Amino acid sequence: MDMLLDLTVRWAHFIAGIIWVGHNYSSVVQRPSWQPLRAEELSDDRSPRFQALLNREHGFFRWASVVTWCAGLLMLWRQGWLSDALALQGSLAPIGVGMYIGTLMMLNVWLVLWPHQKKVLGLVPASIDERLRCSRITHLSSRTNTMLSIPLLFFMATGSHGGLL
Amino acid sequence: RHPYDTARGTIALGVLLTLVLAALVRLLAG
Numbered sequence: 001m002d003m004l005l006d007l008t009v010r011w012a013h014f015i016a017g018i019i020w021v022g023h024n025y026s027s028v029v030q031r032p033s034w035q036p037l038r039a040e041e042l043s044d045d046r047s048p049r050f051q052a053l054l055n056r057e058h059g060f061f062r063w064a065s066v067v068t069w070c071a072g073l074l075m076l077w078r079q080g081w082l083s084d085a086l087a088l089q090g091s092l093a094p095i096g097v098g099m100y101i102g103t104l105m106m107l108n109v110w111l112v113l114w115p116h117q118k119k120v121l122g123l124v125p126a127s128i129d130e131r132l133r134c135s136r137i138t139h140l141s142s143r144t145n146t147m148l149s150i151p152l153l154f155f156m157a158t159g160s161h162g163g164l165l
Numbered sequence: 166r167h168p169y170d171t172a173r174g175t176i177a178l179g180v181l182l183t184l185v186l187a188a189l190v191r192l193l194a195g
Binding site: 028032033034088089090093094097139140143144146147148149150151154155158 | 166167169170171172175176178179180182183186187190193194
């Protein structure tokens with residue numbers, strides 16, 4: 001039963017992580033270079049259906065970040081590795097670094113990206129100028145996570161195939 | 166331009182940060 005739980009948590013970590021980072025990567029592929037948003041490009045569809053659609057799409061990857069983070073911590077805790085990973089001790093230092101980077105990324109989604117994204121999408125009332133200003137912040141916040149995902153995945157890989165560092 | 170304004174700049178920064186952190190981990194925890 002314990003093994004089944006460990007496997008399920010690890011599986012959830014992979015799936016939620018792919019949903020989260022996959023969403024981020026797809027935005028890089030769609031818009032590889034920054035193009036300033038124009039006022040006429042801001043969606044002003046106030047219909048409840050459209051707002052719900054936007055909310056669901058963004059909610060999906062936002063909550064995937066929480067599932068990924070919780071599953072990652074749970075894995076470390078169940079293995080008895082959490083305290084050494086937190087302290088960056090010995091062979092658990094790499095996965096510990098990965099854990100800290102992942103935590104930063106999750107906080108970035110919730111505390112920087114989402115509050116500004118709500119204004120850009122029109123889910124929270126804001127002036128056109130404010131929405132355009134926020135679109136720059138959401139771009140930088142999103143690309144910060146793209147950038148951080150590179151060392152994150154490196155330390156996940158080296159952490160579970162120890163001895164490389 | 167900000168490095169994040171191109172995909173290439175974003176990836177280059179990510180690789181650079183990886184190398185720096187890997188060197189630090191090797192130095193301090195290895």
